[in-house]
Amino acid sequence: MERIMDHLAHERSKAQFSVEEMKIIWAGSLHAFQVSDRIARLVASDPGFRKDNRAVLSRKELFKSALRKAAYVWKRINELALSEEEASWLRFYVDELAYAYIHWGMFVPAIKGSATEEQQQKWLPLANNMQIIGTYAQTELGHGSNVRGLETTATFDQETDEFIIHSPTLTSSKWWPGGLGKVATHAVVYARLITDGQDYGVHGFLVQIRSLDDHFPLPGVTVGDIGMKFGSGAFNSIDNGFLRFNHVRIPRNQMLMKVSRVTRQGKYVESNVPKQLLYGAMVYVRQIIVADASIALSRAVCIATRYSAVRRQFGPPHEDENGKGVETQVIDYKTQQSRLFPLLASAYAFRFVGEWLKWLYTDLIQKLEANDFSTLPEAHACTAGLKSLTTSAAADGIKECWKLCGGHGYLSSSGLPELYAAFVPACTYEGDNIVLLLQVSRFLMKTISQLQTGKKPIGTTAYMAHVEHLIQCRCTVQKAEDWLNPSVILEAFEARAIRLSVACAENLTKFATPLQGFSELSPDLVEAAVAHCQLIVVSKFIEKLQQNIEGNGVKQQLETLCNIYCLNLIHKHLGDFLSTGSISPKQASLASDQLRSRYSKLRSNVIALVDAFNYTDHFLGSVLGRYDGNVYPKLYEEAWKDPLNDSIVPDGYHEYIQPLLKQQLQNARL
Ligand SMILES: CCCCCCCC/C=C\CCC/C=C/C(=O)SCCNC(=O)CCNC(=O)[C@H](O)C(C)(C)COP(=O)(O)OP(=O)(O)OC[C@H]1O[C@@H](n2cnc3c(N)ncnc32)[C@H](O)[C@@H]1OP(=O)(O)O
Numbered sequence: 114m115e116r117i118m119d120h121l122a123h124e125r126s127k128a129q130f131s132v133e134e135m136k137i138i139w140a141g142s143l144h145a146f147q148v149s150d151r152i153a154r155l156v157a158s159d160p161g162f163r164k165d166n167r168a169v170l171s172r173k174e175l176f177k178s179a180l181r182k183a184a185y186v187w188k189r190i191n192e193l194a195l196s197e198e199e200a201s202w203l204r205f206y207v208d209e210l211a212y213a214y215i216h217w218g219m220f221v222p223a224i225k226g227s228a229t230e231e232q233q234q235k236w237l238p239l240a241n242n243m244q245i246i247g248t249y250a251q252t253e254l255g256h257g258s259n260v261r262g263l264e265t266t267a268t269f270d271q272e273t274d275e276f277i278i279h280s281p282t283l284t285s286s287k288w289w290p291g292g293l294g295k296v297a298t299h300a301v302v303y304a305r306l307i308t309d310g311q312d313y314g315v316h317g318f319l320v321q322i323r324s325l326d327d328h329f330p331l332p333g334v335t336v337g338d339i340g341m342k343f344g345s346g347a348f349n350s351i352d353n354g355f356l357r358f359n360h361v362r363i364p365r366n367q368m369l370m371k372v373s374r375v376t377r378q379g380k381y382v383e384s385n386v387p388k389q390l391l392y393g394a395m396v397y398v399r400q401i402i403v404a405d406a407s408i409a410l411s412r413a414v415c416i417a418t419r420y421s422a423v424r425r426q427f428g429p430p431h432e433d434e435n436g437k438g439v440e441t442q443v444i445d446y447k448t449q450q451s452r453l454f455p456l457l458a459s460a461y462a463f464r465f466v467g468e469w470l471k472w473l474y475t476d477l478i479q480k481l482e483a484n485d486f487s488t489l490p491e492a493h494a495c496t497a498g499l500k501s502l503t504t505s506a507a508a509d510g511i512k513e514c515w516k517l518c519g520g521h522g523y524l525s526s527s528g529l530p531e532l533y534a535a536f537v538p539a540c541t542y543e544g545d546n547i548v549l550l551l552q553v554s555r556f557l558m559k560t561i562s563q564l565q566t567g568k569k570p571i572g573t574t575a576y577m578a579h580v581e582h583l584i585q586c587r588c589t590v591q592k593a594e595d596w597l598n599p600s601v602i603l604e605a606f607e608a609r610a611i612r613l614s615v616a617c618a619e620n621l622t623k624f625a626t627p628l629q630g631f632s633e634l635s636p637d638l639v640e641a642a643v644a645h646c647q648l649i650v651v652s653k654f655i656e657k658l659q660q661n662i663e664g665n666g667v668k669q670q671l672e673t674l675c676n677i678y679c680l681n682l683i684h685k686h687l688g689d690f691l692s693t694g695s696i697s698p699k700q701a702s703l704a705s706d707q708l709r710s711r712y713s714k715l716r717s718n719v720i721a722l723v724d725a726f727n728y729t730d731h732f733l734g735s736v737l738g739r740y741d742g743n744v745y746p747k748l749y750e751e752a753w754k755d756p757l758n759d760s761i762v763p764d765g766y767h768e769y770i771q772p773l774l775k776q777q778l779q780n781a782r783l
């Protein structure tokens with residue numbers, strides 16, 4: 114036991130940089146670090162937020178425990194008079210999915226984004242004080258991705274000045290909204306607006322679904338939970354629900370009227386803001402999900418890295434720091450490094466791109482407030498594309514981390530199965546990842562076609578202005594060290610991205626209609642979108658390194674991580690880079706040489722690099738990822754806690770095992 118604890122301490126002593134300074138870089142600022150650190154410790158030290166028994170709770174127990182915690186969170190927020198920032202850290206570290214995620218993450222933003230000032234003044238105080246609990250009811254049984262295909266109707270009745278909300282078919286039943294099944298009192302419901310016999314497409318409506326007195330569904334409302342979901346714990350603490358309306362009436366002024374409105378006379382009037390603002394809550398949440406992806410991935414990487422330093426298998430006996438003969442730490446196997454270190458680098462890369470995306474979103478909101486809608490298409494493409502890229506990579510990465518931990522990774526107590534089950538739906542919710550990449554490719558094709566009209570591409574597409582150069586340029590790498598030059602890396606990624614996009618644009622012209630071309634070429638368009646999004650992540654990592662980064666050795670570690678992130682992408686997508694002629698086979702081989710050398714350079718710092726995430730053992734929820742590395746005794750202790758070990762002879766022995774054994778005995782005697 115002592116040896117293992119010493120072992121991680123020894124790993125920490127090898128770090129070549131200031132972990133405390135890196136913690137600040139990871140958090141985003143000294144202030145963010147201090148607040149998050151304080152709240153993380155508060156949560157970890159409060160038995161009311163215990164979560165180590167989650168895997169063995171039944172669905173009902175789990176749901177009730179999530180309700181209890183959500184109420185306790187609210188109580189603590191009020192008792193401690195926490196600021197909005199502190200409150201969201203508290204919800205984050207409690208780490209239990211409940212209705213509050215949708216209430217704060219989607220219901221409130223949907224009101225802020227789509228309701229008029231007057232409507233906000235009425236509804237936001239109620240929502241902010243949790244006097245009403247809201248959900249976001251968009252998806253239906255028959256349609257999720259195709260929002261324009263939603264079937265729920267909101268028909269204006271001029272006589273009573275009301276909308277009649279109705280579910281005309283089974284497939285129009287709302288299906289999936291979080292917090293809907295058993296908790297929400299209100300919902301932002303997306304429905305087809307019909308007035309004067311004309312269908313004006315999908316709009317948002319604020320609908321009360323349960324009584325505020327006895328919590329029963331209101332007349333005409335049928336509502337319930339859609340059932341168990343993948344994995345133990347994970348999303349089963351939340352009540353994703355179904356909802357059907359039978360001619361439910363709401364006042365006209367509960368249509369969210371920022372984008373368009375219906376007058377007392379039933380006239381449909383559009384405002385001067387683009388209709389896409391109706392989808393504003395999705396842009397907001399997609400941006401948060403990118404930050405969430407870096408957190409989920411970094412948790413898994415922290416667990417797998419610490420455990421890989423503790424775990425030993427095979428190898429010629431080495432001498433440890435105390436002169437004892439020991440086997441090889443699995444982290445020293447090059448295969449382990451080549452699987453793990455790119456994930457560590459990705460966690461940092463996603464953190465920085467998430468930080469930038471938050472800035473982009475804030476900038477968008479300021480512009481929208483000034484009636485400047487010019488950056489909306491780019492913000493939509495960036496949030497959609499980066500949500501897709503980072504969640505797919507993080508979900509795959511978490512799964513890889515569990516395999517990196519061998520058999521013990523499969524145990525609930527490793528924390529990895531539940532982390533995977535809780536995170537993998539991020540590839541689907543807030544937009545299926547492929548559907549979102551197709552949105553990005555649509556934006557790219559539009560940008561390329563506008564190049565011919567002389568329109569200057571801006572922001573993340575600015576590189577497209579250099580299309581002629583990027584189509585012809587040749588990568589200048591001659592030796593492995595040349596791959597450490599950020600401008601060389603950037604140009605290779607730009608060349609690959611633009612060449613894939615231009616090839617798609619050219620191929621699209623060969624089809625009878627753009628629609629047909631888009632459909633036939635969609636796999637290529639998705640690849641072009643991935644290349645563009647990877648370029649964004651690479652360029653934002655490089656930009657981060659150009660900032661003033663303080664702290665002993667911190668910048669050097671980030672440079673190594675950035676090199677690993679970029680070179681590993683080249684390695685994984687070699688087909689793209691070679692087929693587009695962005696690099697040569699010889700340069701690809703030099704990139705692999707450089708990648709191997711970066712792994713060796715990073716090795717002594719990896720434990721400190723995951724310590725910089727500053728995750729408490731409570732938040733990590735993993736025996737394998739414990740800070741002290743005291744894995745084996747704790748695994749043994751955890752095994753004893755399993756309910757099966759409550760009794761020595763299991764329940765069912767007398768009914769099912771004993772008769773069997775006795776029967777065999779009788780047979781043997783015969
Ligand atoms: C407390 C904090 C919480 C944090 C949360 C972290 C974790 C929480 C854990 C759990 C929460 C889970 C919550 C899940 C919620 C949901 O899933 S809600 C439902 C989300 N649904 C979707 O995302 C549906 C995906 N589909 C779409 O977005 C669209 O329908 C579509 C694919 C874009 C439709 O394509 P279509 O071709 O039909 O496009 P149109 O509708 O005609 O669009 C026309 C133009 O508008 C552009 N567009 C599309 N979307 C947007 C947008 N959001 N913003 C701006 N612009 C948009 C589109 O590109 C078209 O542009 P163009 O004409 O110029 O090409």
Ligand SMILES: Cc1cc2nc3c(=O)[nH]c(=O)nc-3n(C[C@H](O)[C@H](O)[C@H](O)COP(=O)(O)OP(=O)(O)OC[C@H]3O[C@@H](n4cnc5c(N)ncnc54)[C@H](O)[C@@H]3O)c2cc1C
Nearest residue numbers: 249250251252256257258289290291538541542543544547
């Ligand atoms: C855990 C969880 C929580 C959720 N929470 C909410 C919520 O709070 N509120 C809410 O309203 N919704 C919620 N949803 C629903 C979610 O937003 C949808 O499931 C999601 O948008 C995907 O839509 P879909 O299910 O219709 O998938 P589909 O579109 O049916 O996807 C099925 C397959 O078809 C493919 N596909 C679809 N269209 C195309 C296309 N045009 N081109 C190529 N391929 C295509 C997809 O890539 C996928 O492989 C939640 C879902 C989950 C899993």
